Amino acid sequence: MSDLNTAMIEKYRNSFLHEVEANVEEGEWVKMCMQCGVCSGSCPLGNAWEHPPQEIFMMIRAGKRDDVLSSDAMWMCTSCYNCIARCPRGLPITHIMHGLAHYAKRLGLAPKNQPTAKFAQLFWDNLMKKGRVNELKLGLSLYFMNGFGEGIKTALKMKNIGLGMLKTKRMSPAEAFGGHGVKDISGLHKMIKKAQELEDARIGQSAK
Amino acid sequence: MADEKKYAAYICTGCGIGDRLDPSQMETIATREGKMQSCKQHEMLCSKEGVKMIQDDIDNEGVNHIMIAACSRRAKVEAFHFPTVAMTRANLREGVIWVRPEGDEHQETTQEMADDYIRMACAELRFITPPQPSGQQDLNKHILVVGGGVSGMSAALEAAAAGYPVTIVEKSGQLGGHAAQLHKRVPYRAPYDAPMETGIDALIKSVEENSDIEVLLNSSVAKTSGAPGRFEVEIATESGSSKTESFGAIIQASGFKPYDANQLPEFAYGKTPDVVTNLELEKLAKEAGDGPIKRPSDGKEVKSVAFIQCAGQRSDKEGHLPYCSGFCCTTSIKQALYFKDQNPGCDTTVLFTDLRTPGAPGEDFYRAGQKKEVTFTKGAVSEVTAGGDSLTVKFKDLILDEDTEMTCDLVVLATGQVPNSGPDPYAGMGETEEDLEATAEAEAAAAAGEAAPVEVSVESILNLDYRQGTDLPQLKWGFTDSHFICFPYETRRTGIYAIGPVRRPMDIQQARDDAAGGAMKAIQAAVHAAEGQAVHPRSGDLSFPTFRKEGCTQCKRCTVECPFGAINEDEEGYPVYNESRCRRCGTCMGACPVRVISFENYSVDSVGQQLKNVDIPDEFDEKPRILVLACENDAYPALDQAGMSGVEINPWARVIPVRCLGSVSLSWITDSLNSGFDGIVLMGCRKDDDYQCHFVKGSAMAHERMSKVGDTLESLNLEPERVAVYEVAITDIERAPKLINDMADTVEKVGMSPFKF
Numbered sequence: 001m002s003d004l005n006t007a008m009i010e011k012y013r014n015s016f017l018h019e020v021e022a023n024v025e026e027g028e029w030v031k032m033c034m035q036c037g038v039c040s041g042s043c044p045l046g047n048a049w050e051h052p053p054q055e056i057f058m059m060i061r062a063g064k065r066d067d068v069l070s071s072d073a074m075w076m077c078t079s080c081y082n083c084i085a086r087c088p089r090g091l092p093i094t095h096i097m098h099g100l101a102h103y104a105k106r107l108g109l110a111p112k113n114q115p116t117a118k119f120a121q122l123f124w125d126n127l128m129k130k131g132r133v134n135e136l137k138l139g140l141s142l143y144f145m146n147g148f149g150e151g152i153k154t155a156l157k158m159k160n161i162g163l164g165m166l167k168t169k170r171m172s173p174a175e176a177f178g179g180h181g182v183k184d185i186s187g188l189h190k191m192i193k194k195a196q197e198l199e200d201a202r203i204g205q206s207a208k
Numbered sequence: 209m210a211d212e213k214k215y216a217a218y219i220c221t222g223c224g225i226g227d228r229l230d231p232s233q234m235e236t237i238a239t240r241e242g243k244m245q246s247c248k249q250h251e252m253l254c255s256k257e258g259v260k261m262i263q264d265d266i267d268n269e270g271v272n273h274i275m276i277a278a279c280s281r282r283a284k285v286e287a288f289h290f291p292t293v294a295m296t297r298a299n300l301r302e303g304v305i306w307v308r309p310e311g312d313e314h315q316e317t318t319q320e321m322a323d324d325y326i327r328m329a330c331a332e333l334r335f336i337t338p339p340q341p342s343g344q345q346d347l348n349k350h351i352l353v354v355g356g357g358v359s360g361m362s363a364a365l366e367a368a369a370a371g372y373p374v375t376i377v378e379k380s381g382q383l384g385g386h387a388a389q390l391h392k393r394v395p396y397r398a399p400y401d402a403p404m405e406t407g408i409d410a411l412i413k414s415v416e417e418n419s420d421i422e423v424l425l426n427s428s429v430a431k432t433s434g435a436p437g438r439f440e441v442e443i444a445t446e447s448g449s450s451k452t453e454s455f456g457a458i459i460q461a462s463g464f465k466p467y468d469a470n471q472l473p474e475f476a477y478g479k480t481p482d483v484v485t486n487l488e489l490e491k492l493a494k495e496a497g498d499g500p501i502k503r504p505s506d507g508k509e510v511k512s513v514a515f516i517q518c519a520g521q522r523s524d525k526e527g528h529l530p531y532c533s534g535f536c537c538t539t540s541i542k543q544a545l546y547f548k549d550q551n552p553g554c555d556t557t558v559l560f561t562d563l564r565t566p567g568a569p570g571e572d573f574y575r576a577g578q579k580k581e582v583t584f585t586k587g588a589v590s591e592v593t594a595g596g597d598s599l600t601v602k603f604k605d606l607i608l609d610e611d612t613e614m615t616c617d618l619v620v621l622a623t624g625q626v627p628n629s630g631p632d633p634y635a636g637m638g639e640t641e642e643d644l645e646a647t648a649e650a651e652a653a654a655a656a657g658e659a660a661p662v663e664v665s666v667e668s669i670l671n672l673d674y675r676q677g678t679d680l681p682q683l684k685w686g687f688t689d690s691h692f693i694c695f696p697y698e699t700r701r702t703g704i705y706a707i708g709p710v711r712r713p714m715d716i717q718q719a720r721d722d723a724a725g726g727a728m729k730a731i732q733a734a735v736h737a738a739e740g741q742a743v744h745p746r747s748g749d750l751s752f753p754t755f756r757k758e759g760c761t762q763c764k765r766c767t768v769e770c771p772f773g774a775i776n777e778d779e780e781g782y783p784v785y786n787e788s789r790c791r792r793c794g795t796c797m798g799a800c801p802v803r804v805i806s807f808e809n810y811s812v813d814s815v816g817q818q819l820k821n822v823d824i825p826d827e828f829d830e831k832p833r834i835l836v837l838a839c840e841n842d843a844y845p846a847l848d849q850a851g852m853s854g855v856e857i858n859p860w861a862r863v864i865p866v867r868c869l870g871s872v873s874l875s876w877i878t879d880s881l882n883s884g885f886d887g888i889v890l891m892g893c894r895k896d897d898d899y900q901c902h903f904v905k906g907s908a909m910a911h912e913r914m915s916k917v918g919d920t921l922e923s924l925n926l927e928p929e930r931v932a933v934y935e936v937a938i939t940d941i942e943r944a945p946k947l948i949n950d951m952a953d954t955v956e957k958v959g960m961s962p963f964k965f
Contacts, residue, residue: 031579062605064608
C-alpha cells in the first residue's frame with residue numbers, strides 16, 4: 001500500500017486538490033467549498049473532530065496531504081447528514097468524508113487503532129464470511145476488540161440487554177454456531193474479488 | 209380666487225365617527241368657536257356624493273377655505289383633493305376613535321379630544337391660504353450630465369430617450385471613463401460563468417450618434433448658478449473659451465479615482481513592476497489579447513498569480529479606505545478567469561478575508577470561478593516580497609489559523625474606488641447650530657476681507673454659486689450625501705443628482721441602473737420646477753417660503769441652516785429664496801429668531817394658533833394636556849398606524865403634524881407652556897450618520913435647538929422634564945404612543961402646569 005502512496009505523491013506532486021478530485025469519492029466537490037463553516041457548526045460531533053469539514057477542505061486546498069490523510073477527523077463522521085442538508089453550496093460533505101477515510105485507508109495512512117476504522121474492518125470481515133452480517137458475532141467481536149478483559153467487562157455490562165433480546169426473540173443464540181448466510185457464498189466472493197480488481201486497476205491507473 | 213375668505217366645515221360621520229362621537233356638538237364647536245360660516249355632516253364624506261357636496265360648495269357658494277373632520281390627513285388624499293382651496297383636516301378617525309377605547313368611562317375624554325382637533329383645524333384654517341406657484345421658471349428640458357463615463361453616458365441616453373436633450377461635459381479627451389480601460393467585464397447575463405465584452409465602444413457610439421446628446425470633451429463646469437428649471441452653467445473648454453447654457457436639471461456622474469496603491473509599500477507596490485493593481489492588470493490583459501498574459505518585469509508568461517483582496521481597503525490604517533468598494537471581488541474572479549481561460553494550468557489564488565459578490569449574478573460567477581479551479585484562500589496578507597524569479601506572499605491562513613506563504617509570478621492588488629467629489633462644503637465643520645453660527649461669522653468676516661478663506665485643495669466639479677459651498681455635500685468618506693436606501697440619487701442640492709461611484713462604490717451594471725434612476729429624477733426635477741412644485745419628499749407641494757423683509761434682522765440663520773443650500777443672500781444680507789431649490793421642509797422657519805419666514809399654508813401662526821386653541825381645562829379638573837409635535841414623515845404615520853393596529857394613545861395628547869422637526873419654532877414651545885400645556889413631546893426622525901430625516905438635517909437641527917430649551921423652562925419656573933425630544937421611526941407603532949404615555953406619567957409626577965387660566 002505504501003507503494004501506492006509513493007506513486008500518488010509522485011504523480012500529484014503539486015496539487016493535493018487534484019489528487020483528491022481524481023481519487024476520492026465526490027472529491028471534485030472540494031473546490032466548491034466557500035468556507036462559510038456551516039458544516040462545522042452543524043456537526044453534532046464537531047467537538048470530537050480534530051479538523052472540522054471546513055478545515056479539511058481548506059487543508060486540501062493548502063496541500064496539507066499528510067495532515068489530512070492521517071487525521072482521524074473524517075473517521076468521526078456518523079453520517080447524520082446534517083452538513084449535507086445545510087451546506088449552501090450543496091456539497092455532499094458526508095460522502096466526501098467517507099471518501100477521504102476510504103482513500104486514506106487504501107494508502108495505508110489511516111490512523112492505527114482508530115475505533116471507527118477497526119469496527120469497519122470487523123464489519124467487513126464478518127460480512128464476508130457468510131454474505132450476511134452475523135449480529136451476534138459482530139457484537140461479540142466489537143466487545144473483545146480491545147482485549148479479553150475489557151470484552152468480559154463490556155459483556156457483563158450489556159448482560160441485561162442481551163437477556164432481554166433473547167427473551168423477546170430479537171437475538172438467537174444459535175447464530176453463535178455458524179449462523180445464516182447467502183445461498184451462493186462463492187459467487188459473492190467472486191463478485192467482490194472482481195470489484196476489488198476493478199478498483200485496484202482504477203487507482204493503479206490513476207497512480208501512473 | 210375671491211378675495212373674501214369663505215370658511216366651510218365638513219364633518220364625516222362614517223367609519224364609526226358618528227357612533228363614537230357627538231357630531232352635533234362638534235358642529236356647534238366648528239361654527240361657534242371655529243367661526244366656520246357653514247358646517248355640514250355627511251355619513252361618508254369620501255364617497256362620490258360627499259366629495260361632490262364639497263366641490264359644489266366650492267364651485268357655487270364661493271367657499272375657499274374648508275375644514276374636513278374625518279380621517280387622518282394621510283388617508284383619502286385622492287378623494288379630498290381640492291387644489292384650488294385652502295384645506296385643513298381634523299383627524300377624528302386614526303387620531304381619536306381608533307386610539308381610544310370604547311366605553312362610557314372614556315367617552316368624556318374622547319369627545320374632548322375630538323372637540324380640540326376640530327378647534328385646531330378651524331384655527332389653522334384661518335391662517336393659511338391656498339398656495340400659488342411662483343412661476344419663477346418655465347419648463348427647461350435641457351439636462352446637463354457632468355462626466356462621460358458609463359454612468360454619465362447611460363444617464364444621457366436614458367434622458368434623451370425620454371425626449372430630454374442632454375449635454376455631457378467630460379473633463380478628459382474621450383468618453384468611456386475607467387470602463388473603457390477594461391479588457392472584459394463581469395458577466396451581466398445568464399449563465400454568468402465567463403467574462404463578457406465591455407460593450408463600451410457600442411455605448412460611446414450610441415451616445416455620439418444620438419442627435420439629442422451634445423458631447424463636450426476636455427471641458428469642465430466653471431460656474432453653476434440658478435435653480436432647477438433655470439440653472440445657468442458656464443462651461444469652460446480646454447482652449448480657454450467658455451459658453452453659458454441654461455439647464456433644467458443636472459446629473460453629476462463624476463465617477464471615481466482609482467485608489468493610489470503607492471500607499472501600500474508592504475505589498476511591494478512600486479518596488480517591483482510585478483505587483484499591479486486591478487486596473488493595471490486590465491491593461492496587461494488588453495495587451496495580451498487572447499494570448500498569455502506576460503508579467504511586466506521580464507515578459508515571462510504568468511504561470512501563477514495571487515490576488516490580494518481588500519488591498520488598502522476595509523482597514524482603519526492611515527491612508528487606507530475604511531469601506532468596501534464592492535466591485536473588487538467579482539473583478540478578481542473575472543481577472544483570475546483571464547488566466548484560467550487562456551491556460552487552465554495557471555495557478556490562480558484569490559486571498560480574501562470576506563468574499564463579497566453582490567448582486568444575483570455574483571454568486572454564480574464565484575461558483576464559475578471555483579469550477580474552473582481558481583483557488584480561494586481565506587487569508588490576511590501581511591507582506592509581499594520580491595526575490596529571485598518570483599514573489600513571495602506572506603499571509604495568515606484564517607481557517608487553519610497559521611502563518612504561511614506562497615510564491616507566484618504576479619501579484620494583483622484588488623484596490624478600491626475613491627469618489628471623485630468636489631470639496632465638501634461642510635468639511636471640518638460640525639453641523640451644530642453653534643458651529644454654523646461660527647462659520648457664518650467667519651464667512652462674514654472673510655467677505656469683509658478680514659481673513660482669507662480656507663484654501664481647498666480638491667478641485668471643484670460643479671462650482672456652484674451657492675451660499676453654502678461649491679459642491680454637493682458629503683456624508684462619509686467623500687461620497688455625496690443622500691439617504692442610501694430611501695432616496696439614493698437625491699443630494700442635498702435640489703435638481704442636482706449624483707449617480708455612479710461618486711455616491712457609492714459600484715460596478716458597471718450598478719452604475720447603469722443608477723443612471724436610469726438619476727435620469728428619471730432629473731427629468732422630474734425639471735418638470736416640477738416648471739410647475740412650481742417641490743420634488744422629493746414633498747413632491748408636488750406648491751407652497752414655498754417667503755419672508756417679511758421689514759422684520760428681518762439679516763442674521764443669516766436661514767441661509768446657513770437650510771439643509772439644501774437653497775437660500776442665497778443679496779448684497780445687504782437678506783435671504784434670497786430660490787423656490788425650485790427649496791424642499792419645503794421649513795427648517796428656515798424654525799431657525800428664524802424673529803419669525804418672519806412663512807409658507808402660504810404653513811407658518812408660525814398656522815401651528816401656533818392650533819395649540820393656542822386647544823381647550824385647557826382648569827388645574828383642578830386633573831386633565832393635563834400634552835402637546836405632541838410629530839414629524840409628518842415618520843412619527844405622524846407611526847401614530848396613525850398605532851390607530852390602525854388598535855394601540856391606545858393617551859387621552860391628554862393633542863398631536864400636531866409638522867413638516868419636519870426642523871421647522872419647529874421655539875415660540876411654539878413657549879406659547880404652549882404659557883397657555884397651560886403640561887408637557888410637550890417632539891418626535892422627529894433619526895438624525896445621525898444613518899439618518900432617516902427626509903430633510904437630512906432638520907431633525908438634527910431641531911434636537912440641537914431643543915437642547916437649549918431648558919433655559920426657557922427655567923425662566924418660567926418649570927421642570928425641564930416637561931419637554932422631551934425623541935427620534936421616532938415609522939415602525940415605532942408601539943413606541944410612539946408609549947412615549948406620550950411616558951410624558952403623562954412625568955406630568956403626574958411633577959404635577960400640573962401652574963400656567964392654566
